[in-house]
Amino acid sequence: MxxxxxxxxxxxxxxxxxxxxxxxxxxxxxxxxxxxxxxxxxxxxxxxxxxxxxxxxxxxxxxxxxxxxxxxxxxxxxxxxxxxxxxxxxxxxxxxxxxxxxxxxxxxxxxxxxxxxxxxxxxxxxxxxxxxxxxxxxxxxxxxxxxxxxxxxxxxTLPTREFKAGIAEMIKKAVCFDRDYFEWLRTYPLDQHLELGIAKSVAIKAQVVAQDEKEAHLRMGLNYGHTFGHAIEKEQNYQGFLHGEAVAVGMQMANALAVKLGLLDTHASEQIDALLEIYDLRFDYQVPNIEAFYKILCMDKKNMDRPRFVLPTRIGDFRLIEDIPQNMVMEVLKTWS
Amino acid sequence: MxxxxxxxxxxxxxxxxxxxxxxxxxxxxxxxxxxxxxxxxxxxxxxxxxxxxxxxxxxxxxxxxxxxxxxxxxxxxxxxxxxxxxxxxxxxxxxxxxxxxxxxxxxxxxxxxxxxxxxxxxxxxxxxxxxxxxxxxxxxxxxxxxxxxxxxxxxxTLPTREFKAGIAEMIKKAVCFDRDYFEWLRTYPLDQHLELGIAKSVAIKAQVVAQDEKEAHLRMGLNYGHTFGHAIEKEQNYQGFLHGEAVAVGMQMANALAVKLGLLDTHASEQIDALLEIYDLRFDYQVPNIEAFYKILCMDKKNMDRPRFVLPTRIGDFRLIEDIPQNMVMEVLKTWS
CATH class of the missing domain: 3.40.50.1970 (Rossmann fold)
Structure with a gap:
C-alpha cells in the first residue's frame, strides 16, 4: 500500500x-x-x-x-x-x-x-x-x-510492552481526529488486523500533517497526552514509562482536566478509559512532587509561560487551551499524587 | 532604504x-x-x-x-x-x-x-x-x-582590516553576477559611497537568493573564492587570515584555475587583481602542504568526492565546474607553494 x-x-x-x-x-x-x-x-x-x-x-x-x-x-x-x-x-x-x-x-x-x-x-x-x-x-x-x-x-520481534505502548499513539489520533477510527479500534482486535490498523493511523497523521506541517493549529492535536506525558518522562529521567505509556497516562490527565473545565463529558472520558483498558494502557502512576511537575509542564516546547493543553471536547475533536489557571492544573495533579 | x-x-x-x-x-x-x-x-x-x-x-x-x-x-x-x-x-x-x-x-x-x-x-x-x-x-x-x-x-568602529575583508565579498558578487557593479566599485571610492555600495551588494545577493534559496545552481556563484578560501582558513586553524581575506586569496586561486582551464582570459583576471589591489586585498600566502590542502578541499560541503569550483568565465558570469583532474588543481596550488 x-x-x-x-x-x-x-x-x-x-x-x-x-x-x-x-x-x-x-x-x-x-x-x-x-x-x-x-x-x-x-x-x-x-x-x-x-x-x-x-x-x-x-x-x-x-x-x-x-x-x-x-x-x-x-x-x-x-x-x-x-x-x-x-x-x-x-x-x-x-x-x-x-x-x-x-x-x-x-x-x-x-x-x-x-x-x-x-x-x-x-x-x-x-x-x-x-x-x-x-x-x-x-x-x-x-x-x-x-x-x-x-x-x-x-x-x-517487538516486545509486547512496546507494542502496546505504540497503540497509545493510535488511540490518541482516534480521540482527537477520527471517531470512526475510535470505533474501529474498539471493534477489531489489532493483532488480527495489524496492517490495516497501521495504515489507518498513518493516513490520519499524514492528512493532519499535510494540512498543517508547521503545527499552527490542527497538528497540535497530535500532542494530546504529550504535555503531561513529556513531563512524566522527564520526571522519571526517561527511565520509567515508555513514551507511549507516558502518553497514555498523559491522555487520562488531559481528560480529567477537560472534564474539570466542562469541555468533555464523563461518558466520553470513560469510553477512552475503556479503550485504553483493552490494550493494558491504564497505569498506576503517582506524581512525586506536583509543584516540580507543574514547573516541568511550563517548560514544554509548545508553551508560552503557561502550559498549553490539547484537550478532547468529544471523541473525534479537540481544543487547544491556554491560560488555564495554575490551581486547576494542580487540582488534577493532586488526584495523581 | x-x-x-x-x-x-x-x-x-x-x-x-x-x-x-x-x-x-x-x-x-x-x-x-x-x-x-x-x-x-x-x-x-x-x-x-x-x-x-x-x-x-x-x-x-x-x-x-x-x-x-x-x-x-x-x-x-x-x-x-x-x-x-x-x-x-x-x-x-x-x-x-x-x-x-x-x-x-x-x-x-x-x-x-x-x-x-x-x-x-x-x-x-x-x-x-x-x-x-x-x-x-x-x-x-x-x-x-x-x-x-x-x-x-x-x-x-570597525577595524580597517575587517572593513577591507568585507569588501572581498562585494567584489566576489561583482565578478560572478554583475559587471556594472564591478565598474561601480572601480569608479567610486567606497568610503565616500558606503551606504550605496552596501545597498547594491545586498540587492544582488537578495536577488540571487530569491531565485535559488537552496543553492541548486545560481546561488553557488556566491561560493566563488570560498572552496579555496575555506581550505585556507581551516589550514590556518581559523587563526590566520580573516574570512574575507581568505576569500580574496581564494578568488585569485580560482582565477588561476579558470585561466589554466581556458575559461577566463588573463585580461579579466588582471582586472580582478587590480580591483583587489585597490582595497589592499592581495596577500602573500604559501600553501604549507599541497597534498594536505587538496584533501581539505575535498571535504568542503558543496562537494561530492572531488572538489567543485565556482570559476568566473568573464566579469559578471561564472560556471560551476566538477571533475577537474586533481593534477590541474595541484599545479595551481604549486604556484602558491
Missing amino acids: LINTLNYPIYIGALPPITHTGKVLVVSDSVVAPLYLDKLLEKINASQVFSHVIPAGEVHKNQATLEGVLESAFEANLSRADCMLALGGGVVSDLAGFAGAIYKRGISFEIVPTTLLAQVDASIGGKTGINNAYGKNLIGAFHPPKAVYIDPNFLQ | LINTLNYPIYIGALPPITHTGKVLVVSDSVVAPLYLDKLLEKINASQVFSHVIPAGEVHKNQATLEGVLESAFEANLSRADCMLALGGGVVSDLAGFAGAIYKRGISFEIVPTTLLAQVDASIGGKTGINNAYGKNLIGAFHPPKAVYIDPNFLQ
Missing part, C-alpha cells in the same frame, strides 16, 4: 528493495541492528553503504549520540546528494533525522521504522530532534524524510 | 526602533557588546529582553558556544513566538541563527549586522551554522531571518 498524501511516499507492506545512486549511511540501535541490519543491507542498492549503531533507549537521544552519528557521516564524507537511513524506533529516526537536518545544512533521509510507535507516529511528519537537560525534543528541526518504509513484519 | 526581494525586510540606514510583543534574546560577542549592546537595547521594545555574550572570533563558532546560547534561551524560557536577535558579525549571526533554527525546532530570528562582511553578505540568505573538526559551516541549517537591520554607522 502506498500513502501519498505528503511530499514523500509512505510504503506499507513487505520491505521493497531500496535503490540509491549515491552513498547511504544506515543508522540503527544496539537492539535493532543485531536483528535486522543485515536484512536491510541486503535490500539496499547504493554506491557505498555505511552503518552506525547507537546505544538503544530514550536516555541516549542526546547530543553525545548525535555527534557520533555526525562523525560517521563526516568519516563517510557524505555529500548533500547522499542519504541517511534510519532503521529503528522513534529514538533512532528522531535522532538520525536531526543529524540529516543539520549535516551540511541538510541531506536527504529515509526511515524504516521497526516499532509500532514509529510506524504509526514518529516516522510521519518530519519532526526530528534530541532531548536535553531541559526536556524532550527541545533541540530539533522540521526535516521531512524522502521516503518511509513501514513493514509490519518488523513487529514480530 | 528597504529591500523587499526576499520573504523578509532588509532595512538599510540608521537603526530604527525594534518592537516585539514577546521576549527577545540578544546574542552578541565580546568585542561588539561593549560598543553597541546598550545602544541596541535602547531601541528594543519587548515584553522582556535578555542578552548573551559569546567570545569573539571564528575559533569560537563551535558546538560549545552554540550550547551556551541555547542554554540562555532555555533559561529565558523563550517560546516559539519569541525572538533571537544577533548583534555582531557573521560569526554571531551564523551561530545565533543556527541556535534559532534548532531551539524548539525553530524560533524567529533577526539580525543587526555590525561588520561590513555581515552587512553585505552573511546576514542575507538564511544560511546558518557552526564549524567543527571537519571544516567550516559543516553543521548548520537554512533558517532565514525575519528581518535584517543594516546600519552603516556601526562600521565607524
Whole structure:
C-alpha cells in the first residue's frame, strides 16, 4: 500500500528493495541492528553503504549520540546528494533525522521504522530532534524524510510492552481526529488486523500533517497526552514509562482536566478509559512532587509561560487551551499524587 | 532604504526602533557588546529582553558556544513566538541563527549586522551554522531571518582590516553576477559611497537568493573564492587570515584555475587583481602542504568526492565546474607553494 498524501511516499507492506545512486549511511540501535541490519543491507542498492549503531533507549537521544552519528557521516564524507537511513524506533529516526537536518545544512533521509510507535507516529511528519537537560525534543528541526518504509513484519520481534505502548499513539489520533477510527479500534482486535490498523493511523497523521506541517493549529492535536506525558518522562529521567505509556497516562490527565473545565463529558472520558483498558494502557502512576511537575509542564516546547493543553471536547475533536489557571492544573495533579 | 526581494525586510540606514510583543534574546560577542549592546537595547521594545555574550572570533563558532546560547534561551524560557536577535558579525549571526533554527525546532530570528562582511553578505540568505573538526559551516541549517537591520554607522568602529575583508565579498558578487557593479566599485571610492555600495551588494545577493534559496545552481556563484578560501582558513586553524581575506586569496586561486582551464582570459583576471589591489586585498600566502590542502578541499560541503569550483568565465558570469583532474588543481596550488 502506498500513502501519498505528503511530499514523500509512505510504503506499507513487505520491505521493497531500496535503490540509491549515491552513498547511504544506515543508522540503527544496539537492539535493532543485531536483528535486522543485515536484512536491510541486503535490500539496499547504493554506491557505498555505511552503518552506525547507537546505544538503544530514550536516555541516549542526546547530543553525545548525535555527534557520533555526525562523525560517521563526516568519516563517510557524505555529500548533500547522499542519504541517511534510519532503521529503528522513534529514538533512532528522531535522532538520525536531526543529524540529516543539520549535516551540511541538510541531506536527504529515509526511515524504516521497526516499532509500532514509529510506524504509526514518529516516522510521519518530519519532526526530528534530541532531548536535553531541559526536556524532550527541545533541540530539533522540521526535516521531512524522502521516503518511509513501514513493514509490519518488523513487529514480530517487538516486545509486547512496546507494542502496546505504540497503540497509545493510535488511540490518541482516534480521540482527537477520527471517531470512526475510535470505533474501529474498539471493534477489531489489532493483532488480527495489524496492517490495516497501521495504515489507518498513518493516513490520519499524514492528512493532519499535510494540512498543517508547521503545527499552527490542527497538528497540535497530535500532542494530546504529550504535555503531561513529556513531563512524566522527564520526571522519571526517561527511565520509567515508555513514551507511549507516558502518553497514555498523559491522555487520562488531559481528560480529567477537560472534564474539570466542562469541555468533555464523563461518558466520553470513560469510553477512552475503556479503550485504553483493552490494550493494558491504564497505569498506576503517582506524581512525586506536583509543584516540580507543574514547573516541568511550563517548560514544554509548545508553551508560552503557561502550559498549553490539547484537550478532547468529544471523541473525534479537540481544543487547544491556554491560560488555564495554575490551581486547576494542580487540582488534577493532586488526584495523581 | 528597504529591500523587499526576499520573504523578509532588509532595512538599510540608521537603526530604527525594534518592537516585539514577546521576549527577545540578544546574542552578541565580546568585542561588539561593549560598543553597541546598550545602544541596541535602547531601541528594543519587548515584553522582556535578555542578552548573551559569546567570545569573539571564528575559533569560537563551535558546538560549545552554540550550547551556551541555547542554554540562555532555555533559561529565558523563550517560546516559539519569541525572538533571537544577533548583534555582531557573521560569526554571531551564523551561530545565533543556527541556535534559532534548532531551539524548539525553530524560533524567529533577526539580525543587526555590525561588520561590513555581515552587512553585505552573511546576514542575507538564511544560511546558518557552526564549524567543527571537519571544516567550516559543516553543521548548520537554512533558517532565514525575519528581518535584517543594516546600519552603516556601526562600521565607524570597525577595524580597517575587517572593513577591507568585507569588501572581498562585494567584489566576489561583482565578478560572478554583475559587471556594472564591478565598474561601480572601480569608479567610486567606497568610503565616500558606503551606504550605496552596501545597498547594491545586498540587492544582488537578495536577488540571487530569491531565485535559488537552496543553492541548486545560481546561488553557488556566491561560493566563488570560498572552496579555496575555506581550505585556507581551516589550514590556518581559523587563526590566520580573516574570512574575507581568505576569500580574496581564494578568488585569485580560482582565477588561476579558470585561466589554466581556458575559461577566463588573463585580461579579466588582471582586472580582478587590480580591483583587489585597490582595497589592499592581495596577500602573500604559501600553501604549507599541497597534498594536505587538496584533501581539505575535498571535504568542503558543496562537494561530492572531488572538489567543485565556482570559476568566473568573464566579469559578471561564472560556471560551476566538477571533475577537474586533481593534477590541474595541484599545479595551481604549486604556484602558491
